[in-house]
Amino acid sequence: MATLIFPEHPSPVADAEALRKACQGWGTDEKAIISILGRRNAIQRKLIRQAYEEMYQEDLIKRLESELSGDFEKAVYRWTLDPEDRDAVLLNVAIKQVPLPDYRVIVEISCIRSHEELLAIKRAYQIRYKHSVEEDLAQHTTGDIRQLLVWLVSVYRYKGEEINVRLASSEAEILYRVISEKAFNHEETIRIITTRSKAQVLATLNHFRDDYGTSITKHLRDDSSHEYLSALRTAIRCICDHHKYYEKVVRRALNQPGTDEDSLTRVIITSAEKDLKDIKELFQKRNSMSLEHAVAKDTSGDYKAFLLTLLGKED
Amino acid sequence: MATLIFPEHPSPVADAEALRKACQGWGTDEKAIISILGRRNAIQRKLIRQAYEEMYQEDLIKRLESELSGDFEKAVYRWTLDPEDRDAVLLNVAIKQVPLPDYRVIVEISCIRSHEELLAIKRAYQIRYKHSVEEDLAQHTTGDIRQLLVWLVSVYRYKGEEINVRLASSEAEILYRVISEKAFNHEETIRIITTRSKAQVLATLNHFRDDYGTSITKHLRDDSSHEYLSALRTAIRCICDHHKYYEKVVRRALNQPGTDEDSLTRVIITSAEKDLKDIKELFQKRNSMSLEHAVAKDTSGDYKAFLLTLLGKED
Structure with missing residues (x-):
């Protein structure tokens, strides 16, 4: 479930006017932008x-970029897209x-x-950069990690929930065999993890756990x-339970000396409209502390206010 | 340009009735089906x-399969889908x-x-087979050819016509280097041919020809x-000039002792509504004989009549 709170029918014109006002004159009204x-x-x-573009012949996102700064600017910029x-x-x-x-984001x-x-996303990438994701990714990587990441990004997995139990068992065995030989980068590992449906990968990994302890x-x-191994582990975590994975990303971002704002922002912004509530619940259970509390402790100023708003804090 | 001739607004109901009639009673009216x-x-x-399904609670394609046989059945079945x-x-x-x-069809x-x-096509594949193309393809191949084919099938190439001349030159050099070392299966070869936009691949291969003779x-x-090498050559031909490629497939299919009906049917059926006219023109130039004439010479019966109809033969 999402954490984002929003009115049902706000007026885009009134919002554009208020944002224009927040950006004009001396100083910027960050509170208005956040609210x-x-x-x-x-x-x-x-x-x-x-509405903003039509009314003021100006790109709202570019204007916000020039008005704001630091982690807050980055967060508002990415959120507004x-x-x-x-x-x-x-x-x-x-x-x-x-x-x-940064293989984590790609995975x-x-x-x-x-x-x-x-x-x-791939279409948006091509419009924005006049390249495909795949060609840029392949150009900036080599060897095993190139294979793994390009297959992950490009393969169109089957979406069905059907599971082939025999296949799960035989592919768990293949995985165990190549891992026992420390052939982590074996082409069969990449094939199984990147081409099978998510339901099938999960069934195979469950078999693995049952059969090999x-x-x-x-x-x-x-x-x-x-x-390569970290990327493979990340892929498996994202496929098996992405809420748990995101909880860990947020926990590490907050526990790290100095806070990893990039990761924190990324998880909150990409999940606020989708399933940030689930991640919050996992965070509370794992850390005996609410995510809001942890974020408030480690961040400050407008950046903090913005993240807490996305986390569903009432005024 | 297409070769297929079709009326503007035929009645699906009248067509369904006529097909039903052609399939009923003793013997099948193949001529009616073709026309x-x-x-x-x-x-x-x-x-x-x-219309056929609604009127007769029967799948037209299944009915045709049971009425017809041999190369004609295969051609009608595939065409009707x-x-x-x-x-x-x-x-x-x-x-x-x-x-x-059969790497040729995949490429x-x-x-x-x-x-x-x-x-x-990938969506249709998943609906039909409850698997993804990629997982079946990866399961039935290994090594270099697996890499090449899976990348070809899955990468979403950039569609733009812009060309980066410097990149074309530097990647032509990479290709020349790995080929000189007989490292045909080098990962850079696969990367360049499968991830770059078609326009960019073409520019790179033109540079190759200009720079290395x-x-x-x-x-x-x-x-x-x-x-693997044949598949790579096929990919390059399909990207550079697929009309020329198809002309060669048809020529070989017809020149082979006994005719390769599968390839002949495939090219005619998949191109009749698109660009079979261009392939026909190339065929005429290359063989000093019309494609219709060559097909008529090497095929017979309903199969011949059907292919000639798709090739645009008037009644």
Whole structure:
């Protein structure tokens, strides 16, 4: 369930006027920006952007970028975009990261979004960057991690819930065999994790646990810090239980010295309209503390106010 | 340009009635079937199927399958399906072929169809087989050819016509380097051919020819019969000039002792509503003989009559 609170029929014209006023004159009225944009769903935000463009011949997002700064600006910028366009931006930033792409964002988007969402993201990416996600990703990676990430991003998995139990058992055995030989990057591992339907992958991993005593992610560890293995573990977590995965991302982002604002913002912004309530509940259980409380403790100013608004804080 | 001739507003009900009549009683009226189905476009055939189903509570395609036989039956069956459903069937048959998948059909469909068509084909495949194309293809292949085919089928290429000349030059150099070292299956070869936009691949291959004196396909040969290399050459031909590619498929199908009806049917049926006229013109130029004449010479009976109708023969 979502945490976002929004009115049913706000006026895009009145919202655009209020945002224009918040951006004019000396200083910016951040509170007004938060109380409007932080309380509108994706369609409402799109209508505001259109009304603003028509009324003032100006791009609202560009204006907000020039008025705001720091983590708050980044959060408002990404929130105000259409969800598919935001994910396209997140993917591009992750792919272009040096020295190595941020595989976490790439895996999250390819494993958690539905196929229809992923398709819309790929279209938005092509419009924005005049390239395909796949060609940029393949160009910025090599070897095993390239194979894994390109297959994850591009394969159109079967969506059905049917499970083939015999196949689950035989593919659990294949996985166990290649993992026992420490051939983590075996092409069969990539094939099974990236091409089978999510329901089938889950059935295979359950078989693995039943037949061999531990979860597969426990086996996917190596002494060296291994980007490919981390990406594979991330993919498995995102496919098996993405709420649990996101809870962990948020927990680590908050517990880290200095806070990892990028990850915190990403999870809250991409989940506020979808299932942030589920992530909040898991967070409360795991940390004996509400996510709002933890966010309030580790952030400050307008950024804090904005995140708390998206988390469903009433005025 | 298409070769198919069809009336503007035929009555689906009258067509369904005529087909029913052609299938009833002693013997089947193949001529009637050819003169109706061989003269209707995809939407008209769909409407006939729907009308037939409603009027007689019977699947027209199943009925035709039970009435007809041999190459004629196969051709009518495939023609009567929706184009995306037909390609899904062609893909499935190609993937399941033993001992090895028929890479040609897989490459053709993934390189010649537009992204939107390919997406519709993948949806039709999932509805029909309760699997994704990718998982079946990956399961029935291994190694280099698996990499090549899965990337070809799944990557969503950029559709724009813009070309990056510098990139074309540098990637032509990469291709030349790996080919000079006989590392044909180098991951960079697969990356460049499968992820770049078709316009960009073409620019890169033109650079290759200009800078190194011969076309890349001349270099992609090995002493051993190498499935992967043939598939790679086929992909390059399909991307560069699929009319020329199809002309060659038809020429070989007809010149072969005994005729390769499967290939002949496939090219005619999948192109009759699209660009069979262009393929016919190339055939005439290359063979100093019309395609109709060549087909008439090498086929017979209802199968011949049906193909000639699709090739645009007037009554």
